Structure formats: structure tokens, C-alpha cells
Amino acid sequence: MSFEQILFYLFSGVLVLSAGAVITVRNPVHAAMFLVLCFVTTSALWLLLEAEFLAITLVLVYVGAVMVLFLFVVMMLDINLARMREGFARYLPIGGIVAATAVGIMGLAVGRINFGLDVWPAPPARAADYSNTRELGEQLYTTYVYPFEIASVVLLVAIVAAIALTLRTRPGTRYQKIEEQVVVKKSDRLRVVQLESEGRK
Amino acid sequence: MFEIVENFLLGLGLWPWLATLVVTLLQIMLVMVPLLLSVAYLTYAERKVIGFMQIRIGPNRVGFFGKPLWGLGQPIADAVKLMFKEIIIPGGADKFLFLIAPVLSMAPALAAWAVVPFGSEMVLADIDASLLYVLAITSIGVYGVIIAGWASNSKYAFLGAMRSAAQIVSYEIAMGFALVGVLMAAGSINIGDIVRGQGGAYGLLNWYFIPLFPLFIIYFISGVAETNRAPFDVAEGESEIVAGFHVEYSGMTFAVFFLAEYANMILISMLAALMFLGGWLSPLPASWIPELALFDLALGDGIHWLLAKTALFLFFFLWFRATFPRYRYDQIMRLGWKVFIPITIVWLLVVGLFIMGGLAPWFDAA
Numbered sequence: 001m002s003f004e005q006i007l008f009y010l011f012s013g014v015l016v017l018s019a020g021a022v023i024t025v026r027n028p029v030h031a032a033m034f035l036v037l038c039f040v041t042t043s044a045l046w047l048l049l050e051a052e053f054l055a056i057t058l059v060l061v062y063v064g065a066v067m068v069l070f071l072f073v074v075m076m077l078d079i080n081l082a083r084m085r086e087g088f089a090r091y092l093p094i095g096g097i098v099a100a101t102a103v104g105i106m107g108l109a110v111g112r113i114n115f116g117l118d119v120w121p122a123p124p125a126r127a128a129d130y131s132n133t134r135e136l137g138e139q140l141y142t143t144y145v146y147p148f149e150i151a152s153v154v155l156l157v158a159i160v161a162a163i164a165l166t167l168r169t170r171p172g173t174r175y176q177k178i179e180e181q182v183v184v185k186k187s188d189r190l191r192v193v194q195l196e197s198e199g200r201k
Numbered sequence: 202m203f204e205i206v207e208n209f210l211l212g213l214g215l216w217p218w219l220a221t222l223v224v225t226l227l228q229i230m231l232v233m234v235p236l237l238l239s240v241a242y243l244t245y246a247e248r249k250v251i252g253f254m255q256i257r258i259g260p261n262r263v264g265f266f267g268k269p270l271w272g273l274g275q276p277i278a279d280a281v282k283l284m285f286k287e288i289i290i291p292g293g294a295d296k297f298l299f300l301i302a303p304v305l306s307m308a309p310a311l312a313a314w315a316v317v318p319f320g321s322e323m324v325l326a327d328i329d330a331s332l333l334y335v336l337a338i339t340s341i342g343v344y345g346v347i348i349a350g351w352a353s354n355s356k357y358a359f360l361g362a363m364r365s366a367a368q369i370v371s372y373e374i375a376m377g378f379a380l381v382g383v384l385m386a387a388g389s390i391n392i393g394d395i396v397r398g399q400g401g402a403y404g405l406l407n408w409y410f411i412p413l414f415p416l417f418i419i420y421f422i423s424g425v426a427e428t429n430r431a432p433f434d435v436a437e438g439e440s441e442i443v444a445g446f447h448v449e450y451s452g453m454t455f456a457v458f459f460l461a462e463y464a465n466m467i468l469i470s471m472l473a474a475l476m477f478l479g480g481w482l483s484p485l486p487a488s489w490i491p492e493l494a495l496f497d498l499a500l501g502d503g504i505h506w507l508l509a510k511t512a513l514f515l516f517f518f519l520w521f522r523a524t525f526p527r528y529r530y531d532q533i534m535r536l537g538w539k540v541f542i543p544i545t546i547v548w549l550l551v552v553g554l555f556i557m558g559g560l561a562p563w564f565d566a567a
Binding site for chain 2: 065
């Protein structure tokens with residue numbers, strides 16, 4: 001077994017175990033941390049596939065930003081663990097059927113029939129100076145420029161919609177108006193008055 | 202230089218992978234040992250510099266060989282003291298996460314150094330996407346703070362963690378945009394190539410801090426915010442939440458947070474020097490340097506320039522702490538989202554125009 005294979009089995013083993021732990025551990029914060037571990041090991045697997053840009057971006061975006069916000073919310077929630085676990089036995093059969101079907105379909109779709117070595121030959125290893133980032137950028141901004149731009153506009157619309165749906169201005173909320181504070185002059189706030197001095201009587 | 206060591210080890214009859222491992226470990230040591238020594242003496246420099254700014258003397262008792270030596274032994278004494286202190290785990294704390302949190306903040310602070318170049322040939326791992334790697338690794342550091350705050354089972358620690366998480370995530374965006382400007386200017390995400398792109402006939406006028414001046418300022422201020430340093434240190438905020446996320450930590454667990462903070466300060470300073478101030482390039486134009494080996498060694502390109510520029514930024518960190526009062530939390534958020542991010546986006550357009558116009562001497566090569 002080559003060193004890369006050892007690494008592959010190590011990272012995929014950790015990935016499968018931590019993915020299982022995400023849904024089995026009781027504590028939601030622990031589950032979120034296992035999800036972070038999932039992302040990190042996935043990123044390592046992508047690095048083994050020479051997809052360094054995607055691997056680093058996965059860590060940067062999902063681990064560095066998305067999961068931080070996720071953890072932020074999970075930590076502040078008051079989750080009743082007992083209520084979350086009730087009904088486990090009742091939903092177990094149907095959950096099992098759905099999971100088995102999903103695994104079966106995925107096995108059929110991306111398994112040996114469609115993506116075996118006889119159908120798709122193993123990609124040649126790239127030279128050390130091959131830049132995955134540059135290739136990806138060129139593809140995104142030439143061949144796929146319209147799908148790329150449309151996807152970003154859709155994302156923008158989603159962001160605006162999410163904010164518009166959740167933003168409620170309560171009556172009586174007081175805001176600091178920075179622009180008014182900045183343009184304030186001495187004469188607006190301070191009045192110097194001349195007073196006659198009065199002698200002691 | 203390392204080929205000689207590797208060949209020597211192979212000559213001794215070691216397996217090739219073992220020889221590579223030994224040489225790699227040696228290289229890692231060569232980066233880590235000076236880094237940790239700088240961290241130790243940065244704490245000393247901080248106390249001395251702030252002391253002098255406030256007309257005090259700072260630590261001046263602990264020296265070596267029975268002499269005070271301006272207190273140079275203070276960091277060593279501090280480290281020994283912290284090592285022998287008891288690590289107290291609060292009742293109701295999540296023990297595993299409580300103990301792993303310092304590791305989560307220290308490991309990224311050290312791992313990011315793997316791709317930092319110290320000279321045109323002096324880099325541990327010259328990977329193609331090194332700037333992205335640094336951004337990704339440093340973004341993991343926030344977990345140390347959040348997990349520490351949550352696992353401590355303390356309200357003050359939790360408040361500190363919440364503040365810190367929101368602040369770091371917000372300023373990462375401004376920081377990332379500032380770096381997008383740099384990689385647009387250099388046309389590369391390899392830090393070594395970014396430095397090489399700043400070389401030229403005009404010395405320091407070729408560096409990116411001139412065309413990217415707003416991004417340079419925003420990068421450094423965001424860096425101060427990312428490291429939770431004053432005036433953005435609301436995560437610690439002694440006057441409001443005691444010591445923030447590490448209020449429950451003692452002894453070595455506290456020291457590791459402390460080390461991570463200072464290692465991050467050095468990292469941010471060195472990255473600022475590499476990306477905006479020409480890294481190891483000399484500020485003097487090559488034509489000014491007399492053709493003497495001695496002058497070339499002292500004034501030509503070299504690691505000493507990089508270290509000097511890094512030291513300058515580190516001094517700014519200390520200077521800020523002695524000068525500015527702490528920002529209010531909502532004002533920090535406003536500065537990040539409503540001031541820095543719009544400025545960076547506008548300046549990215551300006552940089553695009555510079556590149557299209559081929560503005561000399563920065564953008565005429567490409």
C-alpha cells in the first residue's frame with residue numbers, strides 16, 4: 001500500500017466516523033464540532049485528488065465562516081435533549097428504509113457501473129507546477145461565465161430576500177446616527193454666555 | 202544547504218523517507234524555535250515599550266547570571282511560573298473541549314507559518330495557493346476562542362466568545378477583500394510571487410502599498426481586529442467581562458492562548474510586510490547600492506529587511522495598545538461592515554482600472 005493510499009484510508013475512516021458522530025452524539029455543540037472535522041477531512045481527501053483550490057476553499061468558507069456562525073447559534077439555543085431523542089424507535093424503520101434507498105441509489109449512480117476504471121480511466125497525475133486555481137478560474141470566467149454570473153445573482157437575491165423576510169424594525173428602537181454626530185459643530189451643542197459678575201452683598 | 206544534510210543522512214545508510222523526514226523536521230525547527238523565542242521576547246518588548254510610553258520602566262529585575270540586564274530574563278521567568286501553576290478545570294466544564302480549545306487556537310497560529318517565505322529561496326513549503334492556505338488556516342483559529350468560551354461554563358467567558366466570533370468573522374471579509382486586491386496586483390496567489398512582483402528599478406516606490414494604500418491600511422487594521430488586540434480587544438475587555446474567553450484558564454492552558462495571540466500578531470505583521478512592503482526586498486533601488494560585497498549584504502535584498510519591516514508592524518501593535526481606548530462593540534461592527542467592506546470593494550474596481558490602464562511602475566509588466 002502506497003503512502004497516499006494509507007492517507008486516503010486514514011482520512012476516509014475519520015470522515016465516516018465523524019459523519020456518524022454528527023448524528024449520534026447527544027450534545028449539539030459536539031455534533032457541530034464533528035461536522036467541522038468532517039469538512040477538514042473532506043478537504044484533505046480533495047487535496048489527495050489534486051484539487052487544492054476546492055480543498056482550501058472548503059476550509060476557508062465552511063470551516064472558517066459557515067460553521068462558526070452555526071456554532072454561534074447552536075451554543076445559544078436552549079435545546080431539550082430528552083425531547084429531541086423521543087420517537088427514535090418509532091421513526092427508526094422508515095428512517096432506515098430512506099437511508100438504505102439513498103445509499104443504494106448513490107451506489108448505483110456513482111458506483112463501478114458508471115464510474116469504474118474501465119469506463120473512466122484514472123486521470124494522469126499532474127506536474128508540480130500545474131495550477132488548479134488558474135484552470136478553474138479560466139473555465140469559470142470563459143466557458144461557464146453565464147451560469148456562474150446567474151448563480152451569483154441568484155445567491156444575491158436569496159441574501160436580500162432572507163434579510164427582507166427577517167428584518168423587523170420595532171417601534172421605539174433608537175439608533176445612533178453617525179453622520180449627524182460627525183457633522184456636529186461646537187455652536188450646535190454649546191452656548192457661551194456672558195454673565196455680569198455680582199459683588200457679594 | 203539541506204541537500205547536503207539529506208545526502209549526508211543517506212550516506213549513513215538511512216532509508217530515503219527517514220532522511221526526508223529528519224530534514225523536514227529540521228526545517229520546521231528552524232522556523233519554530235526563532236518564532237517561539239520572538240513570541241517570548243515580544244511580550245517583554247510590549248511591557249517595555251508600553252512602559253516607556255507611559256513614563257514607567259517596565260520589567261527590569263529578572264536577568265541572567267545575577268545581573269538585572271534590563272529585565273531580559275522576564276519572559277523566561279514568566280514561562281517557568283506558568284508551567285508550574287495548577288491547571289484548574291471549572292465544575293460543569295466540558296472537560297475535553299476545555300482542554301482542546303488552547304490547542305485549537307495554537308495549532309493554526311503555528312501551521313500558517315509553513316508557507317511563509319523568508320527569502321526568495323527560503324520557504325518551508327512553496328505551494329501554489331499559499332495565500333489562500335494562510336487565509337484558510339488562520340480562519341480556523343477562531344474555534345479556539347469560541348470553544349474556550351463555551352466549554353468554560355462561565356457567563357463571562359461565553360460573552361467573550363460570542364463577541365470574538367462575531368468580530369473575527371466580520372473582519373475576515375474586509376481582510377479577504379484587501380488580499381484580493383493584492384492578488385489582482387500580483388496576478389498570483391503564491392506569496393513568493395507576490396513579493397517578486399514588487400521588485401523593480403525604483404526600490405520602495407515599486408511596493409504595493411502605494412497603489413493599494415487603502416487596502417494596506419484596512420488589511421492592517423483588520424489584522425489588529427482579527428488578533429483581538431487593543432483597541433479591538435472586546436473579547437477580553439477586562440473592565441466589562443473580566444478576561445473574556447480565557448477567564449477560567451490558568452497555568453499553561455492560559456499561556457498557550459497567550460502564545461497563540463502573539464504568534465498571530467507576528468504572522469499578521471509579517472504578511473503585511475510581505476504583501477504591501479515588498480517582503481525581503483531592499484527599499485533602496487539596486488542602482489544606488491555600491492558594488493561592494495559588504496554593502497550588498499547590508500543594503501541589498503535579504504531576510505533582515507523582512508524582519509525589520511515585521512518589527513515595525515509589531516511596534517504599531519504595541520503603540521495602538523498604549524494609545525487608543527477600547528472601541529465600543531457596535532462601533533466595531535459598524536467600522537467593519539459599513540466602512541471597511543465598501544471601501545475595499547470600491548478600491549478593487551480602482552485596482553482593476555489601474556491594471557487595465559497599465560499604471561507604471563506597478564502594473565505595466567502584465
